[in-house]
Amino acid sequence: MPICQNCGKQWTWSQTVKTIFKLKCPYCSKKQYESASSRWKGSILSVFLLLIILLPLNILFNFSPAAALFFGFVIVVIMLALYPFFLTLSNEKEPYW
Numbered sequence: 001m002p003i004c005q006n007c008g009k010q011w012t013w014s015q016t017v018k019t020i021f022k023l024k025c026p027y028c029s030k031k032q033y034e035s036a037s038s039r040w041k042g043s044i045l046s047v048f049l050l051l052i053i054l055l056p057l058n059i060l061f062n063f064s065p066a067a068a069l070f071f072g073f074v075i076v077v078i079m080l081a082l083y084p085f086f087l088t089l090s091n092e093k094e095p096y097w
């Protein structure tokens, strides 16, 4: 779970999900940013999920576009649920490189 770089408190899963788009610390209300390494992990995870899960399933079951959309939605939900486990925070916006 992510740890606030300002006050050092660890966020719970539900606190992280609640603030996932704002990343504001529930303890000290300081704005946090996703660290560069965490963003990389996020991008790799999304590509991984899409390629490893969606594509083979699509070929196996020959989804209709509606079913593919539904599974895309399920994958987004899974990603949001997993996100707090590998999210790391930073006090400042970090560049990718």
Ligand SMILES: [Zn+2]
Pocket (backbone or CB within 6 Å): 004, 005, 006, 007, 008, 009, 025, 026, 027, 028, 029, 030
């Ligand atoms: Zn804090």
